[in-house]
Amino acid sequence: MAKRILICGVGALGSTCVYFIRNVEAELRLVDFDRVESKNLSAQWFVKQSVGKNKAEAVRLQLANFFGTSAGKQGAEAMGVRLATTNVAQLLAGCDLAVDCFDNADSRNVLSEGARAANVPLLHGALAADGTVGLVRWDERFTADKEDVEGQATCEGGEHLPMIGLVGATLARSIQDFLKSGDRNDYLVSLSGSVQTS
């Protein structure tokens, strides 16, 4: 039976990660309530034709249009909702792995609590505001960092796109390793490379 992966947040990091796991033997369940804006095109994996669409649906359509029905090997489904305590169990239902690409500690914590309750392995991806460092870390060793200032800016104008690519690719590698062998590898990603930390 095919594996199912829940991807939470398909903005900069989430959409990039999906691009890099499009060949895994799994069905992707994409969650994001937000819509694609033209300003997103410089830092997130969206094309001009996706502007105005829900981000989860836009990623699903791009996978289907660019790579055919084999995208994610078993396809993808879009959930255009905000993950919350009221629906986290439903969104995690039937999933073999969850991936956190949210941009705030509150959502990360809701997902962590839901995944622990449902006994679903959870992998976090996270990025510094200045785009100089990122983390890929499994839930048992992860604590969500709060923003220094609420609404702190990041990813402006695609300035941090290279780091987003590095962290997205490292997330994809850790997902591949987990699906292949069950290994839960953590990484610290800086501009000098990715270092396995656990």
Next chain:
Amino acid sequence: MTILNITYQGRSADYHLDLDHATGDADIRRIAVEVVRSGGVRGLHLPNLPMSTFNTFVVDRLRAPNGEQRIYLRPKVPFGCQLRV
């Protein structure tokens, strides 16, 4: 022996030091400033680094895959998803 890894301005480097793994976060931040100023951290020699540089940094204590005890000093990583303007 503990390895202190410092990540600053996109660069990341190790520093070996005789330190209790449970040393407090404030001490870790202070030691990090001193070793970076002194040139002890390869690739991270900043003689005029302000003492407050690492005040908002996060201290992680992890065991590496090879069993080493490691302390990571790094910037916060709160983001992943949306463009925040």
